Structures are given as structure tokens and as C-alpha cells.
Amino acid sequence: MEFIRDYADWFYLIGAVLFILTLRGLSGPKTAIAGNRYGMIAMAIAVLTTFFVADHPVIWMIVGAMILGAIVGIARARTVPMTQMPETVALMHSLVGLAAVLIAIAAIIHNNKLVELGPELLAANGISFHEMSKVHLFELFVGCFVGAITFTASVFAYGKLAAKKWAKTISGGWVKPVQALIFIAMLGFGIHFFLSGSMTSFWAMTALALAFGWVWIAPVGGGDMPVVVSLLNSFSGWAAAGIGFTLENNMLIVAGSLVGSSGAILSYIMCKAMNRSIINVLFGGAMGGAAAPTAGAGEQVQRNYRSGSADDAGFLMSNADSVVIVPGYGMAQGRAQNAVKELANLLKEQGVTVRFAIHPVAGRMPGHMNVLLAEADVPYEDILEMDEINSDFPATDVVLVIGANDVVNPAAKDDPNSPIYGMPILEAHKARTIMVIKRSMATGYAGLDNDLFYNDKTMMVFGDAKKVVEDMTKAINGTGH
Amino acid sequence: MVETITIFVLAIFVGYYVVWGVTPALHTPLMAVTNALSSIIIVGAMIQTVGLPVLGVDANVQFQSINVVSVLGAIAVFLASINIFGGFAVTARMLEMFKPKQKKKEG
Numbered sequence: 104m105e106f107i108r109d110y111a112d113w114f115y116l117i118g119a120v121l122f123i124l125t126l127r128g129l130s131g132p133k134t135a136i137a138g139n140r141y142g143m144i145a146m147a148i149a150v151l152t153t154f155f156v157a158d159h160p161v162i163w164m165i166v167g168a169m170i171l172g173a174i175v176g177i178a179r180a181r182t183v184p185m186t187q188m189p190e191t192v193a194l195m196h197s198l199v200g201l202a203a204v205l206i207a208i209a210a211i212i213h214n215n216k217l218v219e220l221g222p223e224l225l226a227a228n229g230i231s232f233h234e235m236s237k238v239h240l241f242e243l244f245v246g247c248f249v250g251a252i253t254f255t256a257s258v259f260a261y262g263k264l265a266a267k268k269w270a271k272t273i274s275g276g277w278v279k280p281v282q283a284l285i286f287i288a289m290l291g292f293g294i295h296f297f298l299s300g301s302m303t304s305f306w307a308m309t310a311l312a313l314a315f316g317w318v319w320i321a322p323v324g325g326g327d328m329p330v331v332v333s334l335l336n337s338f339s340g341w342a343a344a345g346i347g348f349t350l351e352n353n354m355l356i357v358a359g360s361l362v363g364s365s366g367a368i369l370s371y372i373m374c375k376a377m378n379r380s381i382i383n384v385l386f387g388g389a390m391g392g393a394a395a396p397t398a399g400a401g402e403q404v405q406r407n408y409r410s411g412s413a414d415d416a417g418f419l420m421s422n423a424d425s426v427v428i429v430p431g432y433g434m435a436q437g438r439a440q441n442a443v444k445e446l447a448n449l450l451k452e453q454g455v456t457v458r459f460a461i462h463p464v465a466g467r468m469p470g471h472m473n474v475l476l477a478e479a480d481v482p483y484e485d486i487l488e489m490d491e492i493n494s495d496f497p498a499t500d501v502v503l504v505i506g507a508n509d510v511v512n513p514a515a516k517d518d519p520n521s522p523i524y525g526m527p528i529l530e531a532h533k534a535r536t537i538m539v540i541k542r543s544m545a546t547g548y549a550g551l552d553n554d555l556f557y558n559d560k561t562m563m564v565f566g567d568a569k570k571v572v573e574d575m576t577k578a579i580n581g582t583g584h
Numbered sequence: 585m586v587e588t589i590t591i592f593v594l595a596i597f598v599g600y601y602v603v604w605g606v607t608p609a610l611h612t613p614l615m616a617v618t619n620a621l622s623s624i625i626i627v628g629a630m631i632q633t634v635g636l637p638v639l640g641v642d643a644n645v646q647f648q649s650i651n652v653v654s655v656l657g658a659i660a661v662f663l664a665s666i667n668i669f670g671g672f673a674v675t676a677r678m679l680e681m682f683k684p685k686q687k688k689k690e691g
Contacts, residue, residue, distance in 0.1 A: 165661055344592060353588070
């Protein structure tokens with residue numbers, strides 16, 4: 104047992120290496136499963152080692168808490184529908200944040216209690232104790248406030264993604280000054296705590312950090328949630344790294360940095376796919392600033408569009424050579440992925456080439472559409488990323504857009520006045536025929552009208568995504584036999 | 585101090601290059617698994633779930649199991665465990681879906 108304690112750092116090193124391999128595995132679906140297992144092994148090594156490192160651990164409390172956590176976590180993991188992954192991930196981020204705050208609070212109280220007891224007494228009883236240095240206090244303060252912001256911001260993101268009533272988007276001129284005020288006050292109390300060690304300042308700093316997390320994310324609109332979720336992913340990593348510094352535990356630092364950079368990269372990819380900067384997403388409000396002039400430009404000219412029935416659409420598709428399906432948030436919302444897969448299979452049986460085109464920001468989190476399609480058993484090879492498929496659109500007979508809007512808006516390419524100008528899009532408008540399944544002519548998250556819907560080649564099919572797709576399948580079945 | 589910062593900076597670089605290698609189709613599993621990974625803070629939580637030394641009647645130091653620090657630590661262990669078990673399990677579930685399946689005969 105002494106052995107494990109003496110060589111603890113070596114065990115943590117093995118864990119850190121396995122964590123890197125976990126992420127490495129995700130480069131492809133075949134290696135990913137093994138990668139996930141490396142992660143589990145690494146975690147097991149870390150937890151077992153820590154039992155020997157901890158000073159007088161209360162084993163029954165730790166094990167009990169772990170078992171309870173395992174029950175809750177596994178139950179949730181087994182039952183959560185894939186359409187609810189974004190809010191589940193947001194909720195998980197909040198747990199990391201809250202845990203980081205609790206650890207920081209516990210560490211400070213622990214330190215204070217031991218100081219109260221007196222180092223001489225402890226030393227006389229053979230208990231080694233070093234009072235926290237300024238550096239440690241600083242690291243703890245960073246871990247605590249990053250954790251606190253992650254916690255409340257993620258809770259809000261969860262509410263927003265799960266469409267809870269309490270998660271209201273806030274807007275108005277007061278928001279930015281209030282954000283700034285809370286942030287400055289938070290830093291002020293943090294610095295005071297660091298200099299004086301005053302517990303009052305510590306509590307004030309933590310409370311303000313919790314408040315800041317909320318007012319920071321609350322003005323961000325639903326369409327920008329992929330960026331927010333990625334960013335909070337990054338934050339949860341930095342919180343772990345902060346705690347790692349306090350404990351001088353390299354595995355925590357490595358794991359935290361890996362997660363931190365992972366989330367940062369995802370945020371960057373999402374921002375790039377929307378042609379926006381992270382600053383713009385977080386502090387620009389819900390695209391309201393840019394979209395307002397367009398919407399306020401008086402009564403809009405009534406424009407003509409062509410609408411058709413699901414039967415017509417089905418007939419057209421079954422006679423096509425190639426069909427590209429562009430899924431968006433509407434498919435997730437309508438839980439239409441299985442119906443879409445049925446349709447794709449039927450078309451394939453009829454000799455039609457069917458592929459799926461995924462925009463990086465389709466859905467509410469990175470990779471959201473891919474998971475839904477994978478759940479519905481759509482073959483991995485049939486799903487293409489934006490860069491892979493864009494050149495194929497001109498030669499495509501039919502593009503079927505299901506509940507996507509801004510990601511196929513040609514204004515992003517040719518209207519320099521459009522707020523989304525410059526955003527990379529799926530060039531569905533280049534196809535021979537475009538079909539759009541939508542609930543109504545309402546605008547997308549950017550609040551913009553979409554020229555694609557008024558295109559001569561476009562046919563609008565109104566209705567619930569799942570219902571319409573099922574009707575299309577029925578129509579094709581009817582004509583086929 | 586500088587050693588820990590060295591590790592921190594190098595790990596960020598490793599993370600940067602490794603994560604760029606992740607295929608975009610697996611970005612949702614990536615987020616789920618990184619959630620589980622950041623729950624490595626359970627190590628910090630466990631280190632706080634410890635008995636506190638208190639002065640006994642006979643001036644001896646004894647360890648008290650249930651105290652404010654260990655309770656906070658245990659709650660943190662609970663929260664991190666939800667994430668660890670849930671994160672790895674949900675990732676495994678998703679990755680299973682991405683596995684190429686044998687074609688089922690229909691009809």
C-alpha cells in the first residue's frame with residue numbers, strides 16, 4: 104500500500120497518457136470505442152490511486168457518494184434520447200462547475216480548520232500540514248470562480264436548450280453595464296481575498312461569480328447555443344486544471360488542459376461556421392443588433408413561393424437520380440430521424456443515390472445531426488460534411504431540406520448587406536430542384552428571410568417534419584407497387 | 585511552480601493537435617467524453633473527503649469523519665461520479681451507434 108502512495112505520480116502519469124489516447128481514438132468511429140475504454144481505465148487508476156494518497160479518507164462516504172453518482176449517471180446515460188443530448192451535455196458541464204466550487208470551498212475551510220488547531224499541535228501528533236501559500240490561494244480562487252461561472256452558465260444553457268420557462272433570454276441596454284459591474288466586483292473581491300485571506304471576500308467573490316455566469320449567458324440566443332455549449336465545455340476543463348494546480352496534481356492539469364483546448368477548438372469551429380467572432384456571439388446579443396434594421400424596414404413585400412404536397416415531393420424524388428438530404432434543428436425537434444432514414448432507404452431501393460449533407464452548426468451542438476442519423480442507423484459513409492459535398496450540389500437532382508434555414512441561405516454568399524454574409528453555407532440553391540420541409544414561412548434564428556424559399560426551383564412542403572417525411576414515404580410506396 | 589506550468593502549457597499543445605484530429609462527425613461524443621474527463625476533479629473531491637483532526641478531551645488529536653469539509657467533498661464526489669459514469673456510458677452508447685452494422689434484412 105505504501106508502494107502506491109510512493110509511486111502515485113507514476114500512476115497519475117499513466118492515467119494522463121491514457122486520457123490523451125482517449126481523444127486520439129476519436130479520430131475515427133472504429134478506434135473511438137477503444138479510446139473510450141482507455142478513458143475509463145485511466146479514471147479507475149486515478150480514483151484507486153487517490154484512495155491511498157488522501158490523508159485519512161472517509162472511505163464509506165466516498166464509496167457511497169460514488170455509488171449514488173454511478174446510479175444516477177448510468178440511468179440517465181441509458182435513457183436519454185439522442186435529441187436531448189445538447190441539454191444533457193450542458194447539464195453535465197454544470198456538475199463539473201459545481202463540483203469545482205465545492206472542492207475549492209472545502210479546501211479553504213480545511214486549511215482554516217487546520218490553522219485554527221495550530222501547526223505545532225498537528226506536528227506533535229505526526230500530522231504533516233503546510234498552510235496554503237498565496238500561490239495556492241490564487242489558484243484556488245481561479246478554480247472557484249471559473250467553476251462558479253461554468254455552473255450557472257451551464258444551468259442556463261441547459262434551461263434554454265430544454266426550452267424551460269425560467270431560462271428567459273434577457274436583453275436591453277442595462278445588460279452590458281450590469282455584466283461589467285458584476286465582473287469587476289467579482290475580481291475586486293477575489294483580489295481582496297487573495298491579499299487578506301478574508302473569508303467574507305471569498306464568499307462574495309463566489310456569489311458574484313455565480314451571478315455573473317447567469318447574466319453572461321442569458322442574453323445569448325438559442326441559435327448560438329452550439330458556441331456556448333462548446334465554450335462551457337472548455338471552461339469545465341480550465342476549472343479542473345485550476346483545481347489541479349492547487350493540488351499540484353499533474354493528471355488533473357493534463358486532463359483539464361485537454362478538455363479546455365478541446366472546447367476552445369469546438370467553439371472556434373462553430374464560430375467560423377457562422378462567420379462570427381466569439382466576442383460577437385457572447386457580447387453581441389442574440390444577433391438582434393444586426394437583424395433589427397432588416398426587420399424594422401417596414402412592411403415586407405409579399406413574395407411568391409411555390410408550395411407542394413408531400414405526394415408530389417415523393418414522386419419527384421423517386422424519379423431522381425440523386426438526392427441530398429440537408430437536416431437541421433427541425434429534424435431534431437420533430438424527432439424525424441427515423442422517418443428520414445426510412446425515406447432514404449426506400450429511395451435507395453428505387454436506385455436513387457441518397458446522401459446527407461451536414462453543416463457544422465446544424466442543430467444545437469457540434470455533431471448533433473451526426474449522432475441523430477447514427478442513431479437512426481444511417482450508414483456513416485452516406486453522411487458528408489459541408490466541404491465534401493458542396494461541389495456536388497450542381498449535379499444533384501433534388502435537395503431535401505428538413506428543418507434547416509440559415510445554413511442554406513444564399514444571402515450568405517451574395518448579399519453583402521445580410522447579417523450572415525460571409526457565413527459558409529451548404530449550396531443547396533445550385534441543385535436542380537430544392538424541396539424544403541418547414542412548419543411555416545417563419546424566419547430562422549437569425550431572423551432573416553431566405554431567398555432559397557422563393558427560388559423558381561424550390562418547392563415548399565409545409566408541416567411537421569416527421570409527418571411530411573412519412574407521407575413522402577407512403578407516396579413513393581404507393582407509386583412503386 | 586514552473587514545472588506545473590510547463591506541464592500545463594505542453595498539455596494544451598497536445599490537446600490542440602489531438603482534438604484537431606477528431607472527425608467532425610464525432611464532435612458530440614467528443615463533448616460527452618471530455619465531460620467525463622474533466623470530472624477527474626473527483627481526485628480533488630476525494631482528497632477533501634477526509635477526517636478532520638480535532639482536539640479530544642485528553643488533549644489527543646482524533647479524527648472526526650463527519651465534518652463540514654468531508655461532507656462538501658462527498659457531495660463533490662457524488663456530482664463528479666454522475667459525470668464520470670454518465671459521461672463514459674453515454675459516449676459508449678453513442679459510439680455503438682456509429683459502429684458499422686450488418687445489414688438487416690427488411691420485410
